[in-house]
Amino acid sequence: MEDKSAVTKGLKEPALAYDYFKSMVSLSVATLGGILTLGETVFGARLSPGQIIMAALPVALSGMIALQGQTDIAQVLQGVKPPLNSSKLGLKFVPSLYGLGVGIFLALLTLSYLAPGVAAKLR
Known part of the structure; x- marks a missing residue:
């Protein structure tokens, strides 16, 4: 059996990261x-x-990366080495992509009210 700490290198609290990804x-x-x-x-x-x-694409990618990170951590905790341990990288990309998608949606919605002419050009 492989050392779990070697696979979760960079994750100080794998259980906390798992809960974060789940949320x-x-x-x-x-x-x-x-x-x-x-x-x-x-x-x-x-x-x-x-x-x-x-707007929806970055949010969907955020969820997919979070699900992959959750899966990687679950595999590690069961003693299986994941093919690609993306959990450490996921901790950086998940909130970034999520915020990007929500930001795009709110920006486009705000533009459609405050500057309808500019928003129409983006269509």
Whole structure:
């Protein structure tokens, strides 16, 4: 059996990282649902499908990376070496991508109200 600390190098608290990733998966799925629902219903006339996809894609990637990080940690704790231990890298990319997607959505929505002409050019 391989030394677990060698595989989780860079993760001071693997259990805490696992819980963080688990929360981010749930948050990403909920946010993705919100972006898609609001973008297609309430703000459907203000945002184009391309703009909605532009905002939803980073949030979806954030959730996928968080799920992969969670899977890697679970494998390590079971004594299995993951093919690609992405958990350390995921701790940096998950919040960045999540914030980027939410920021894009809010920026496009704000632009559609404050500067409709600029927002129309982005469509």
